[in-house]
Amino acid sequence: MHNNRRQFTRSALLATAGGMLLPPSLWAQAISYKVKKGDTLGKIATDLNTSIRELKRANNLSSDLIQVGQKLTIPTGNDTNLAGFSPIAMSNYIVVKGDTLGKIAQRHAISIRELKAANNLSRDLILVGQNLRIPRSAVRQTAPTEDLMAKVRAGTASIKVQRDKWQRIVVHHSAIKYGNVEKYDAAHRLRGMQNGLAYHFLIGNGIDAGDGEVEIGPRWQKQQAGGHVKNHLINQTAIGICLIGNFEKTHPSKKQLAAFTQLMDWLQGVALGRKVNFAGHRELKGEQTVCPGKHFPLALMHARYD
Numbered sequence: 001m002h003n004n005r006r007q008f009t010r011s012a013l014l015a016t017a018g019g020m021l022l023p024p025s026l027w028a029q030a031i032s033y034k035v036k037k038g039d040t041l042g043k044i045a046t047d048l049n050t051s052i053r054e055l056k057r058a059n060n061l062s063s064d065l066i067q068v069g070q071k072l073t074i075p076t077g078n079d080t081n082l083a084g085f086s087p088i089a090m091s092n093y094i095v096v097k098g099d100t101l102g103k104i105a106q107r108h109a110i111s112i113r114e115l116k117a118a119n120n121l122s123r124d125l126i127l128v129g130q131n132l133r134i135p136r137s138a139v140r141q142t143a144p145t146e147d148l149m150a151k152v153r154a155g156t157a158s159i160k161v162q163r164d165k166w167q168r169i170v171v172h173h174s175a176i177k178y179g180n181v182e183k184y185d186a187a188h189r190l191r192g193m194q195n196g197l198a199y200h201f202l203i204g205n206g207i208d209a210g211d212g213e214v215e216i217g218p219r220w221q222k223q224q225a226g227g228h229v230k231n232h233l234i235n236q237t238a239i240g241i242c243l244i245g246n247f248e249k250t251h252p253s254k255k256q257l258a259a260f261t262q263l264m265d266w267l268q269g270v271a272l273g274r275k276v277n278f279a280g281h282r283e284l285k286g287e288q289t290v291c292p293g294k295h296f297p298l299a300l301m302h303a304r305y306d
């Protein structure tokens with residue numbers, strides 16, 4: 001009895017999940033990953049939430065042999081569908097009599113340009129019975145892809161970013177589930193840090209700051225060096241982003257990861273105007289820490305930011 005029910009639940013869940021999943025060919029984006037020393041297909045598959053079989057299929061590999069420096073395409077499935085990566089989901093639509101691109105676009109809340117791009121159409125001509133791919137409209141995307149940077153853009157509009165100063169971005173977890181800029185700023189001052197909060201940005205988890213809320217630290221406001229790593233030299237040139245939470249024990253929320261990728265994109269694309277080195281705290285030489293915790297998807301972020 002018990003068994004039966006479990007089986008039923010399991011297949012019901014699978015059915016639901018299957019209904020939401022699209023075949024890999026319909027994901028508009030895939031993540032690219034560069035093979036590092038010590039990597040195996042198995043390790044990469046585990047780190048990036050995929051399987052060896054999927055990896056081999058996505059890269060047309062006939063054996064398990066990979067080489068350092070080799071670029072792999074990482075199929076993006078349900079679990080890798082993190083906010084910032086959000087592969088564009090597509091649905092299908094069959095053209096009926098009376099349809100125009102304009103009507104179809106309007107009905108799906110997308111632009112004619114988006115519709116044409118998704119279908120490689122160079123002209124406005126469509127035919128009855130023609131199968132069109134409909135990219136999911138940005139306005140209908142779920143919560144994690146909402147704009148979490150509005151406050152940051154407004155709050156930093158008057159800051160003159162010292163673009164040459166910043167050479168890398170280091171991600172941290174706070175290792176406790178409580179906190180926000182105000183609380184950590186006070187705590188770091190008590191620890192003798194005159195400039196207060198050691199990080200430049202904090203990303204809240206819904207307890208003391210909003211879930212996915214990006215808070216700007218006073219050091220970013222003043223373009224001051226951070227105090228977030230042990231190495232003094234690195235602190236001079238590294239922007240510190242800290243997600244609130246202990247990711248040795250829990251996972252960052254979807255909104256936190258969305259906020260992180262949006263902040264990374266904004267920092268590199270707008271504030272600094274260039275790509276800089278990206279690292280998890282523990283990856284820096286001599287830091288002896290588990291930060292940002294085993295549940296922070298560091299490999300996935302490297303796939304995006306390296």
Ligand SMILES: [Zn+2]
Pocket residue numbers: 171172173228281289291292
């Ligand atoms: Zn750290």
